[in-house]
Amino acid sequence: MKLEGEIMYIELDKDEYQIVRKYFNFNFQIPAVAVINKDFPGKIYVDNKENPKGIIVWAISRWAYAYFELENLKRNREFFKELMIKEIAPIIDSLKEQYFEVYSLNDDYDKILEEEIEGFYLYNKHYENTFILNEEKFNGLGLKNTDGDVLEKSFPIIPEEYKNHFKITGMNKETEGMIFIVEEKTVSQCVNNGFEYDNKYFIDLDTFNEKERNKGYASIVAYELIKKQKNKGMKPLWETREDNIPSLRVAEKLGFEKSERYPVYIWKKAIKK
Structure with missing residues (x-):
């Protein structure tokens, strides 16, 4: 009491x-x-x-x-x-x-x-x-991009509006990501969102316009980020709601397998x- x-x-x-x-x-x-x-x-x-x-x-x-x-x-x-x-x-x-x-x-x-x-x-x-990557499945994918350009890009670890409200060390850190560009427009991006421990990190994946979804852009941009991070010895983790069917499909396509539920x-x- x-x-x-x-x-x-x-x-x-x-x-x-x-x-x-x-x-x-x-x-x-x-x-x-x-x-x-x-x-x-x-x-x-x-x-x-x-x-x-x-x-x-x-x-x-x-x-x-x-x-x-x-x-x-x-x-x-x-x-x-x-x-x-x-x-x-x-x-x-x-x-x-x-x-x-x-x-x-x-x-x-x-x-x-x-x-x-x-x-x-x-x-x-x-x-x-949360899903972990089956590297054997991932290594066998060989996804190819024919529709646009995949470029590296740095992203702020914290949105700008938060920096104005908190005086916390690390607010100005940046993290690595990839963007998928079609006709000079970013249609999809995949980011190491900054949640890292040991050699594990979480992925954020977005395709912004609903019209651009189901075209494989998300799979390609995630594949390229995972490849780059894998060369550094980093292992990706995927997290999504159980009812987020599009995210679950991309995760399965890339070789992720469910490990935890909460x-x-x-x-x-x-x-x-």
Whole structure:
């Protein structure tokens, strides 16, 4: 039970981030690990520093990753509620955003993450998968591009609007990507999104205009990025929702195979009346 005046969360300083490292060990949690290792800008909140039983690692401009010990249920509910109201809400308000995503280990987290929170409502709960590359399948592809040009391009690790709101080391980092150009227009891009640990990295893939989809551009640009990163000894990870059929098709075509499944909770700011 929360005592009057008791603070339910603490934001860790950067030199304290390794306190929570042992709690994040799955491939899908590599974004959290990138924050913990100070390779990606973010914030880390705990219920206490000595023996944390509630942890939120927030990769700024992206998602948050949760760890909760369920025997500490009531306290973790208070921890998450207070954090959302006092820390998360003001930040996403200042950025004029509406959504906050939390990646979790399993459905047991419903007991904490499906609680009502002042100023928010649970907009969506869905499941996502992380995929690893079957290199034998990938090496046998030999995809060829005949419709346009594939070029290398650097991308900011954080959108410009976030740099104006946070003074966090690493905001100005750039990451590598590839773009597919048809008739002098970028129709598709694939990016190492900056979530790296050891020799693993996550891919972001976009084809912007619906009219340009189903033409193979996404497969080609992803194939070229993976080849380039592979020459550096890097291994790609693919992540998508279970109901994102186009993404699943591209992943399968490139030789990716499912390795992990987990629930994701999307909170949305409630409209004030």
